[in-house]
Amino acid sequence: MPAAPAAAQAEITGSGSVTADAQPRSRPRVVLLAVTADDPLAARLAAELETLGLDVSRAQIDPILPIDDLVRQALGSGARGVVVADGRRTEFWVAEEGSDRVAMRQELEIENSPAMESVLSLRTVEFLRVSLGLVGRAVPPPIVVQPIVPKADEVGTRVAFNLTSGVVASTGRLAPFGAVSAALRVRIVGPAGVELRGLAPFGSQDLAGPGGLGPISTSVWLAGGGLVLAPRTTARVAFDIGAGALAVMLRSSGNQTDDGVGIAVYGRAAGRIRLSPSWSARLDVLGGSTAPRRIIITSDTQDVTTWGLGFVSALAGIELEI
Numbered sequence: 001m002p003a004a005p006a007a008a009q010a011e012i013t014g015s016g017s018v019t020a021d022a023q024p025r026s027r028p029r030v031v032l033l034a035v036t037a038d039d040p041l042a043a044r045l046a047a048e049l050e051t052l053g054l055d056v057s058r059a060q061i062d063p064i065l066p067i068d069d070l071v072r073q074a075l076g077s078g079a080r081g082v083v084v085a086d087g088r089r090t091e092f093w094v095a096e097e098g099s100d101r102v103a104m105r106q107e108l109e110i111e112n113s114p115a116m117e118s119v120l121s122l123r124t125v126e127f128l129r130v131s132l133g134l135v136g137r138a139v140p141p142p143i144v145v146q147p148i149v150p151k152a153d154e155v156g157t158r159v160a161f162n163l164t165s166g167v168v169a170s171t172g173r174l175a176p177f178g179a180v181s182a183a184l185r186v187r188i189v190g191p192a193g194v195e196l197r198g199l200a201p202f203g204s205q206d207l208a209g210p211g212g213l214g215p216i217s218t219s220v221w222l223a224g225g226g227l228v229l230a231p232r233t234t235a236r237v238a239f240d241i242g243a244g245a246l247a248v249m250l251r252s253s254g255n256q257t258d259d260g261v262g263i264a265v266y267g268r269a270a271g272r273i274r275l276s277p278s279w280s281a282r283l284d285v286l287g288g289s290t291a292p293r294r295i296i297i298t299s300d301t302q303d304v305t306t307w308g309l310g311f312v313s314a315l316a317g318i319e320l321e322i
Contacts, residue, residue, distance in 0.1 A: 028054055029054070029057060030079060030083060031058075032045060033059055033074075041086075041088075041090070041120070044117065048121060048125045052125065061084070067084060072100070075102070080094065080095055080097070081094045081128055083124065089107065090109075093105050158322070159186055160185040160322065161319065162320070164316055165181065166315035168311065170290075170312075171311070172309075173305045173308075174305045175205060179313070180202065181313075181317075191229050191232055193228050194227060197223070197224065199313065217252065220250050227242060228242035234277075237273055238271075239271050239272065240269075243265075243266065244266060247262075262307075263290070265291065268285060268286040272319060277321075278321050279321075283315070283316045286313040289311075
């Protein structure tokens with residue numbers, strides 16, 4: 001059982017009498033009675049009454065003596081109030097200032113619910129505060145610890161997948177062609193991450209062979225990846241940039257044709273417009289240069305077409321953030 005301050009100590013003896021020292025008190029004294037020494041409601045009441053600046057003397061109820069007798073003994077010893085805490089109910093008496101006459105008696109009760117215990121305690125303390133004339137002192141509200149929620153601008157997904165389509169063109173003689181692109185972006189630390197992407201043509205192009213020879217069917221494929229910078233934000237409009245390397249594969253079929261493979265470096269920029277928490281519309285512009293050589297389709301000994309040193313692509317589509 002928590003001990004009260006020495007100047008306010010009160011206890012019920014074996015015969016049931018309430019005793020207290022005779023030292024002068026500068027604060028109103030309240031005697032808090034409970035059936036058991038570890039009653040949780042009594043402990044809560046004691047803490048909140050002491051917060052009000054009251055001297056609190058805790059004592060255990062003697063089941064032999066009537067409550068009224070214990071109250072009279074406490075008030076006769078100079079206490080201004082007596083509170084009985086009994087699990088889900090409280091009962092308290094307030095004496096007239098300067099006498100042991102009971103000026104008010106009040107009983108409060110709640111449903112048997114642990115969640116309502118704090119409500120009962122606060123209501124009891126508030127009644128006592130007003131009844132004892134402590135009008136200028138308010139009962140402090142219970143401390144509620146709010147969970148820390150990251151700011152919206154600090155929230156970001158780790159993985160994003162986008163699917164786009166558009167046009168790819170090079171500085172060579174090969175005509176621009178339609179392509180579909182798929183890309184996966186993974187955040188590593190902060191806004192920095194890596195991406196994998198690939199571009200596949202919608203179909204092949206039929207080129208006339210030299211000297212009236214049959215058509216040559218050709219298609220260009222690009223695949224690779226690199227680094228990406230995508231600032232974390234939940235704003236409606238966002239952007240990301242990236243750079244890396246792509247393998248450029250030019251496939252052809254026909255009379256004496258050669259397949260070619262080259263390496264290209266690329267850079268890109270993209271804008272996103274958020275449609276929902278997970279979905280966005282996006283526009284990508286990608287450009288690069290094939291190195292160290294162009295890829296050439298030949299028929300017999302004559303060049304039919306070339307994939308130029310430089311290329312550019314404009315793509316639009318959707319993105320899913322996971």
